Amino acid sequence: MLLAVGAMAFGAVPAHASAATPIAEPTVTSAEYPDDGAWHPGAGVPGSFTFTAAAGEDAVVGFYYGNTDPAGTFVAADHPGGSATVSYTPQASGPNDLYVASVDNAGNRSPNHIHHFYVQSTEPRVDAPRETGVGVPAEVRFSPGMADVVSYTYRIDNGPETTVAASADGTATANIVTANPGSHRLNVWSTTSTGLRSGTADPSYTASEAPLVASTDYPDFVGSGGPGIPGVFTLTPRTPGVVEYVYYFNEDWDNPTVVPADADGRASFTFTPDASGFYPMQVYSRTAGGAQSNRGRDYFIVVN
Incomplete structure (x- = not known):
């Protein structure tokens, strides 16, 4: 029996006929x-x-x-x-x-x-954030979907491929860096010691320059605290070179509050509400050149 892929054993590839002749299917x-x-x-x-x-x-x-x-x-x-x-x-x-x-x-x-x-599925499992920053690393974990995995290869959209070695248990971590904001797809496949390639996992995610905002005193959109009770808010950059943050309440763009960042680009501030209610906040980051993040982070303080 002939073993071939896309090659003639005799003659040439037949031309398409002008009129069909009934042939039974193989x-x-x-x-x-x-x-x-x-x-x-x-x-x-x-x-x-x-x-x-x-x-x-x-x-x-x-x-x-x-x-x-x-x-x-x-x-x-x-x-x-x-x-x-x-x-x-x-x-x-x-x-x-x-x-x-x-x-x-x-x-x-x-x-x-x-x-x-x-x-059957052989695609690796990909544990990745649904949102990353822009130009800053985000940690992603790969787990095997088949036996004997020794490496993983990934690319963002149609970008260059990067290969990382798997540990003894077949898992690996990688720090991916996304260059542009917007929606992206992370394509990941594994390879075995014999060179067998798995199927491709392709989770989608969003990259954003909007800084992260966190508070244990007033978690986002959770009723907490009360009038006169201060809350500490921590700001984390999602793009390189951040030197300060600016935040607004209720989209009152004429009344910004500026907070300087530390050397690592992080910052914190304290806010003390004077009444119960809802305090929508918008937070942006800025670089030394004055460039503001293309998007702000919406954060909702709900005061009991």
């Missing part, structure tokens, strides 16, 4: 990924698939196959009316379809045989 079998409703090896794990021309279809010279319709990859049969075996690697976990059509020497295709199979 049969498709796979030891690793049978069409049996059960779950099988996993995303990134290759399997062999054998295509066989229907009985009596002696004009069949090969097969088109792929995960889209119409399939675009041609493989030649081992002889007219024969079969071919290819190595195919599913890239996504879950239900998968492989479309396969027989083709004769005039380029006529049969109807598709749709080989339906289920692929």
Whole structure:
């Protein structure tokens, strides 16, 4: 039996015929990924698939196959009316379809045989914040979705790839840095000691320059404290070079309060409410050059 991927065993790839000639669809079998409703090896794990021309279809010279319709990859049969075996690697976990059509020497295709199979998940687990800063590192943890993982490779959107080694338990941490604000996708896959690549996890997240605001005395949007009870608020930068913060209450842009930052870009201030109620606050960071964060952090003080 011929083992090939996208290569003719004899002749050339047949041209498409101008008029279709009825050809029966081929049969498709796979030891690793049978069409049996059960779950099988996993995303990134290759399997062999054998295509066989229907009985009596002696004009069949090969097969088109792929995960889209119409399939675009041609493989030649081992002889007219024969079969071919290819190595195919599913890239996504879950239900998968492989479309396969027989083709004769005039380029006529049969109807598709749709080989339906289920692929186990091998994608790594990614524990990452839903929001990061811009230009500052954010710690992300990777955990294996398959055995024998020795490294993880990640990229942000379509950016460059970075590979980090896994520890003995198969996990790893990385500090990702996002250059631009907005929505992004973190693409992550693992690799085993034998070079087997997993499926790709692709969680989305947002990068923002808005500083972080925290208070144990008056947690965000939680009724706390009371009139005359002070609260300490801690500010953390989400972009490099922050030297001060400015905050406003109730979007009163004409009455800002400026708070200088420490050498590490952090700051804190104390606010003492004079009455019960709701105090919406907006907080921005500023750099030494006067550039203000493109977004502010909304924080809601609720005083009992």
